[in-house]
Amino acid sequence: MALEKHVFGGIDIPGNTDIKVYEEHGGYKNWKNVLQNKMQPEEVIEVVKASGLRGRGGAGFPTGLKWSFVPKGTDKPKFLLCNADESEPGTFKDREILEKDPHQLIEGMAIAAYAFGAQTAYVYLRGEFVKGWKMVEAAIAQAREAGYLGENIFGSGFNLEMYTHRGAGAYICGEETALIESLEGKRGMPRIKPPFPAVEGFYRNPTVVNNVETLAAVPKIIENGAEWYRQWGTEKSPGTKLWSVCGHVERPGVYEVPLGYPMKKFFEEDLGGCWKGRKLKAVIPGGSSVFTMTPDEFLACDMDYESIVEHGSMLGSGGMIIMDETTCMVEMAQVIATFYHHESCGQCTPCREGTGWVHKMITDIEAGQPQPGVKDLLFDVMDEMFGTTICPLSDSIVMPIKSMMEKFPEEFDYYIREGKSMITGKTRMAHKRIDDKPNVYRRGEPFNYPKAENFTTSFDTVAHETPEHEMPDLRYFRKVNG
Amino acid sequence: MAYQLSPENQERVQQISKRYPHARSGILPALHIVMAESGWVSKDACDHVAELLSVPKIYVYEALTFYTYFPQKPVGKYHVQVCHGISCNLRGSEDTIRYLKEKHGLKEGEVTEDGLFCLDRVECLGACGNAPMMQVNDDYFEDLTEEKIDELFDGWRKAAGNGHK
Ligand SMILES: Cc1cc2nc3c(=O)[nH]c(=O)nc-3n(C[C@H](O)[C@H](O)[C@H](O)COP(=O)(O)O)c2cc1C
Ligand code: SF4
Ligand code: FES
Numbered sequence: 001m002a003l004e005k006h007v008f009g010g011i012d013i014p015g016n017t018d019i020k021v022y023e024e025h026g027g028y029k030n031w032k033n034v035l036q037n038k039m040q041p042e043e044v045i046e047v048v049k050a051s052g053l054r055g056r057g058g059a060g061f062p063t064g065l066k067w068s069f070v071p072k073g074t075d076k077p078k079f080l081l082c083n084a085d086e087s088e089p090g091t092f093k094d095r096e097i098l099e100k101d102p103h104q105l106i107e108g109m110a111i112a113a114y115a116f117g118a119q120t121a122y123v124y125l126r127g128e129f130v131k132g133w134k135m136v137e138a139a140i141a142q143a144r145e146a147g148y149l150g151e152n153i154f155g156s157g158f159n160l161e162m163y164t165h166r167g168a169g170a171y172i173c174g175e176e177t178a179l180i181e182s183l184e185g186k187r188g189m190p191r192i193k194p195p196f197p198a199v200e201g202f203y204r205n206p207t208v209v210n211n212v213e214t215l216a217a218v219p220k221i222i223e224n225g226a227e228w229y230r231q232w233g234t235e236k237s238p239g240t241k242l243w244s245v246c247g248h249v250e251r252p253g254v255y256e257v258p259l260g261y262p263m264k265k266f267f268e269e270d271l272g273g274c275w276k277g278r279k280l281k282a283v284i285p286g287g288s289s290v291f292t293m294t295p296d297e298f299l300a301c302d303m304d305y306e307s308i309v310e311h312g313s314m315l316g317s318g319g320m321i322i323m324d325e326t327t328c329m330v331e332m333a334q335v336i337a338t339f340y341h342h343e344s345c346g347q348c349t350p351c352r353e354g355t356g357w358v359h360k361m362i363t364d365i366e367a368g369q370p371q372p373g374v375k376d377l378l379f380d381v382m383d384e385m386f387g388t389t390i391c392p393l394s395d396s397i398v399m400p401i402k403s404m405m406e407k408f409p410e411e412f413d414y415y416i417r418e419g420k421s422m423i424t425g426k427t428r429m430a431h432k433r434i435d436d437k438p439n440v441y442r443r444g445e446p447f448n449y450p451k452a453e454n455f456t457t458s459f460d461t462v463a464h465e466t467p468e469h470e471m472p473d474l475r476y477f478r479k480v481n482g
Numbered sequence: 483m484a485y486q487l488s489p490e491n492q493e494r495v496q497q498i499s500k501r502y503p504h505a506r507s508g509i510l511p512a513l514h515i516v517m518a519e520s521g522w523v524s525k526d527a528c529d530h531v532a533e534l535l536s537v538p539k540i541y542v543y544e545a546l547t548f549y550t551y552f553p554q555k556p557v558g559k560y561h562v563q564v565c566h567g568i569s570c571n572l573r574g575s576e577d578t579i580r581y582l583k584e585k586h587g588l589k590e591g592e593v594t595e596d597g598l599f600c601l602d603r604v605e606c607l608g609a610c611g612n613a614p615m616m617q618v619n620d621d622y623f624e625d626l627t628e629e630k631i632d633e634l635f636d637g638w639r640k641a642a643g644n645g646h647k
Contacts, residue, residue, distance in 0.1 A: 089567045089606035127551040130620040163501045169551030185506035187548040203503045246569040246610035253611050335568050
């Protein structure tokens with residue numbers, strides 16, 4: 001039996017990007033009901049909390065709880081930001097919603113904004129998603145026209161404006177505080193937390209950042225109730241999740257799967273196994289930032305947050321990368337390292353330097369020209385990079401690569417020893433060879449990074465001091481606030 | 483003469499910047515408009531944007547040099563950006579890049595002599611399920627095969643030959 005879409009069925013309805021089609025299928029009914037039945041914001045939050053919906057952007061943080069952190073009774077404007085920056089290699093689920101069902105996202109955003117009192121919402125899309133951007137723009141215009149957005153919606157006294165904002169090719173802007181910086185027109189560099197965005201986010205106002213999939217699930221949960229959503233999934237991971245599957249697989253694509261579904265069944269029956277009848281070699285299950293799994297680990301786990309952790313990886317964003325027996329793991333490690341080196345924002349030394357070193361060292365292995373002891377040095381550098389930085393990008397290069405080196409050590413040893421790949425027999429990066437001598441790195445004393453509590457300055461005041469000329473003009477937002 | 487957006491686009495930049503509490507947020511939207519109008523972003527254009535938004539020039543330079551989506555030099559009529567991310571690599575993006583270079587004479591980071599094409603490698607474009615893939619200007623082209631590439635390039639060359647150069 002093929003998997004059915006329960007929450008995101010709208011993706012498969014032709015023409016659903018048009019508001020008429022969306023309304024015919026019950027669209028915006030929930031938003032209307034919330035306002036007309038005078039459902040209280042607290043009630044909305046309670047339903048979402050009870051449903052157990054967790055953030056689908058990668059961290060899996062309970063969504064209702066996140067909304068409840070926004071302070072009440074403040075006169076600051078509040079903001080809802082939809083994270084549509086989707087740039088994690090292997091992840092392409094949000095794109096489906098943006099391009100094929102944008103109204104469900106807008107309806108979810110409206111309900112979310114109402115729940116914690118935001119009157120302005122932005123959809124931050126990665127710049128490359130031109131089509132998705134046009135779809136969302138058009139959908140917002142239609143929704144506004146139809147009176148679902150704007151001032152005094154359905155006479156409820158609630159105002160909501162919604163805009164799109166395009167990023168411009170920086171993966172790091174998917175990190176929520178980097179996204180906020182980027183939305184402020186700055187370089188997308190993550191902030192030190194606390195303060196968390198719910199308290200001090202966009203221009204230092206209370207802000208919630210949620211993933212596209214998280215927000216788009218909200219209308220159905222409000223419509224059918226928490227119990228309905230909980231009929232799928234496990235106690236700790238309720239509901240369904242979109243998985244994007246790619247790589248050496250027979251049927252790549254986006255699938256809605258109940259959490260806790262057996263991975264073996266999913267892989268063999270729904271995905272049709274590896275392509276070309278080949279054997280499975282390794283899987284990265286949650287976007288390229290998580291631990292690599294061996295076939296045994298992979299096929300034994302269930303598709304929920306807890307089970308995947310138990311079997312040695314993480315659910316992450318649900319971007320599943322399948323690798324068959326012809327894959328050279330050293331090459332994969334090099335490709336992953338290239339990505340993170342390119343995307344490091346550069347403000348933390350362990351990440352800026354570390355991603356560069358790891359990239360260079362693995363490239364040298366692939367050029368057949370590693371320095372002696374390169375393997376130990378790689379592990380050393382990666383250990384220093386882990387958990388020592390402002391955001392988890394630094395960890396994100398360590399997790400897949402370190403696990404590859406641990407789970408497929410013979411391939412790395414072979415490449416280092418023989419100067420060519422054990423799988424393909426080639427030296428892929430031969431053109432990167434500098435001369436015939438091995439590269440030598442200068443190796444310093446191990447450095448102990450100071451722990452945050454040992455700093456004498458307070459980050460709250462230093463990192464977030466906004467120069468006078470940069471203080472936002474809040475008059476406009478006060479006006480909207482009434 | 484110093485770079486200027488068309489009057490309509492200047493007006494658009496002004497309007498969009500009002501969507502935010504501070505005009506600085508209007509920098510990225512403004513740069514997108516510059517890019518749509520002229521294909522790339524020059525220093526002159528940055529100065530112009532700074533003036534339009536009344537923000538210090540350095541804010542605009544800072545943004546331009548961080549965000550790789552904005553080319554800082556001309557990129558030809560068709561900016562070919564091939565994804566070389568992990569999923570595309572698994573499904574043959576390196577062969578795609580080689581084919582583009584060998585068969586169609588593209589060079590990485592360089593505009594071809596006829597001014598039509600410029601090839602760049604980019605990181606994951608969020609279309610991994612249909613790998614290998616590339617972005618050309620605003621559009622995605624997915625599930626690439628050699629035949630598909632030939633067809634696309636023939637089309638573009640023809641369009642250019644018909645006086646679109
Ligand atoms: C380096 C990095 C990249 C991220 N990229 C994305 C992204 O592209 N899309 C996304 O929704 N979340 C991304 N996140 C997670 C966000 O920081 C944040 O947790 C998420 O948007 C919160 O939404 P949620 O609670 O609905 O999941 C990223 C995090 C990190 C550390
Ligand atoms: S860990 Fe890397 S990407 Fe994250 S803030 Fe530090 S330097 Fe930037
Ligand atoms: S890796 Fe190429 S689109 Fe994701």
